[in-house]
Amino acid sequence: MSVEADPPAKLDLYELARLNGDAMRARYEQVRDGSDGSSGVADAVDRFCQRVERDGRVSINTKSVRLLSMLRNGYYPNPHDEARERARQEGGDSEAYLKEQQGDYYPPRMTFERSFVDGESFRYATLNIGGAGLSYYGLYCLVLRDPGDSDLTALLPANSLKRFVNDEPQLDIDALRREVAPWPNRHHLAACKHAHEVASTPDAAWPRMMCHATEAEENFVEVILGSPVTPNALIEVRVDEARLDDLVAGVVTGTVTDSERTELMARLDVLEALAKHKLDTLYRAV
Amino acid sequence: MPRLLAIIPEDGWAMVREEETIFFVRPPFRSSERVPVPEATLADAVALHGYEARMDAPEESWAGAVERIRQIMANVHENRTLPSDAEMLSRMLRSGPPSVLTGLLDRIENAWLATGDLRAADRALRALLAEDRVKTDNVLLDRALALRLRLDDLRGEREARAPARQPPPRIAQISRRPEVAGCRSRFQGLGSASMVNSGT
Numbered sequence: 506m507s508v509e510a511d512p513p514a515k516l517d518l519y520e521l522a523r524l525n526g527d528a529m530r531a532r533y534e535q536v537r538d539g540s541d542g543s544s545g546v547a548d549a550v551d552r553f554c555q556r557v558e559r560d561g562r563v564s565i566n567t568k569s570v571r572l573l574s575m576l577r578n579g580y581y582p583n584p585h586d587e588a589r590e591r592a593r594q595e596g597g598d599s600e601a602y603l604k605e606q607q608g609d610y611y612p613p614r615m616t617f618e619r620s621f622v623d624g625e626s627f628r629y630a631t632l633n634i635g636g637a638g639l640s641y642y643g644l645y646c647l648v649l650r651d652p653g654d655s656d657l658t659a660l661l662p663a664n665s666l667k668r669f670v671n672d673e674p675q676l677d678i679d680a681l682r683r684e685v686a687p688w689p690n691r692h693h694l695a696a697c698k699h700a701h702e703v704a705s706t707p708d709a710a711w712p713r714m715m716c717h718a719t720e721a722e723e724n725f726v727e728v729i730l731g732s733p734v735t736p737n738a739l740i741e742v743r744v745d746e747a748r749l750d751d752l753v754a755g756v757v758t759g760t761v762t763d764s765e766r767t768e769l770m771a772r773l774d775v776l777e778a779l780a781k782h783k784l785d786t787l788y789r790a791v
Numbered sequence: 792m793p794r795l796l797a798i799i800p801e802d803g804w805a806m807v808r809e810e811e812t813i814f815f816v817r818p819p820f821r822s823s824e825r826v827p828v829p830e831a832t833l834a835d836a837v838a839l840h841g842y843e844a845r846m847d848a849p850e851e852s853w854a855g856a857v858e859r860i861r862q863i864m865a866n867v868h869e870n871r872t873l874p875s876d877a878e879m880l881s882r883m884l885r886s887g888p889p890s891v892l893t894g895l896l897d898r899i900e901n902a903w904l905a906t907g908d909l910r911a912a913d914r915a916l917r918a919l920l921a922e923d924r925v926k927t928d929n930v931l932l933d934r935a936l937a938l939r940l941r942l943d944d945l946r947g948e949r950e951a952r953a954p955a956r957q958p959p960p961r962i963a964q965i966s967r968r969p970e971v972a973g974c975r976s977r978f979q980g981l982g983s984a985s986m987v988n989s990g991t
Binding site: 566567568569570571583584587606607608610611613614629641642643644664666667718719720721722723746748749750751753754756757758759761762763764765766767768769770771773776777780785788790 | 799800801802803804812813815817818819826827828829831832834835836837838839840841844846860861862864865867868873874876879880882883886887888890891894895898902908911914915918
C-alpha cells in the first residue's frame, strides 16, 4: 500500500508580511543611516520615504471591460473569476479556461498563487505616488482607498513572478520572507528599494521612477490584495484624456474609423457606467 | 519583422515583438509612442491584466501589424449595432468629463474656426448648444454663443467674398423666353439683375 506525501502546507502571505514589518523598518533605518550624509543622500532618502508614506496609494491599471465588470458585478475580477464566469456562461471546466487564457504563463503563476492560502483570490496592484501608474497594463488607473487594518495586503519590491519564482518553476520562499512588507511599512520598503537613486532623481520624477518599464526591466512595488476590491474602494479613476478629445473631434468631422468607434464606444460605456453608479466625479485627466 | 503578440481588443492596447524587443503600442499607433517593455511585462499583461494572446499572428510590416490591430478592434462590434456618430457625440457630451466640453470649445475656436472648417464648427456648436450641461452653465453657454456669433460672422464674410452665384444654364435659358417675361423678377434671386435682363 503506497502512502502519498502530504502536499506542502500553504503559506499565509499577509501573515508573512505582518511579521516582517519591524525588520523592514530596521532595514530602512540602516539604509538611511548608512547613506553618505555629506552628499545629501540621507536627506533625499528621508524625504522620499515621507513622500511615499503621505502620497502612496494602491492603484490598478485595467482595461475598460474589467472596469465595467467591476461596476456591474460589484467586485474587481481576477483571471480566476473570469474563468469561473466563462464556465458558468458557456459550460465546461473553469480550470481549462484558465489554462487556455494563461497559456505558457500558467505554470509559474499557479506555482506562485497556489503556494499561499487563498492565493487564487490575489489581485495585483501597484504602489503609486502620482500619475497613471503602469499605464501599459490598462487605460484606466484605478486608485483605491488605503487598506485598513482588517484588509489583506502585502507588498513586494518587484514583480512577484520575476523576483520570487525561478524557471523550474519554484518559489524562493526565503527571499520572499525577507522582502515582503505590510501596508504600514510601504514607505520603508519603497525607500530601501530606491535609496540608490532618489538623490540623483528630481523629486518631480519620483512617481515615474516608481512605476515604469524599460526594455530591460520593469520597475514597481507590487501590492497584493486579498480582500475584494469593490467600487466603494475607488477614490480616483485616472485617464489619459488627450486621445478622448481627438476621438470626439473625429466624430464631429466624420473622420472616425471603425476601430476608433470601438475605442470611443468602450470609453462611452465606462463613462456612462461611472455616471450610473454616481462615481463620475472620481474621473481625473492625467 | 513585427509580430502582434497580445491585445486588448476594445481599447486597442497591444504588445508587438520586433526582433528581440517587445513594444507596447496604443492608438493612434504613432511610431514615436512605442514603449519597449521586458518579457515579464508581456507575461503579466496576459496572465494578470486580461490581454488576449495572439499566437497565430504572422510577422509583417509595422503598417501591417497596426492594420491587424485596427481590424481586431473593428471586429469587436461586428455583432452589435453601434449608435450613429451624432448619437455618440451627444452621449459623450452628456456623460463625458467636463474637459470634453471645454476641449471641444477649444477645438472649435483654435482649429475649425481658425482654419475655416465652418461645417465642423457648426456641427460641434449645434451638439453643444443642445446639451443641458452647456445650457445650464453660464460660462460654457456664453462661450458657445460667442463662438456661434463668430461662426455666423465668418459665414457672412465668406458669402460676401464669394462671386455672385450664376443660375444653372438651363434656368438662364428659360428666363430669356418671352413667355416668362412677366415672371423675370422671380429669377432675381438666382443671379444679378443684369444677367436676368440680358435676355430682353
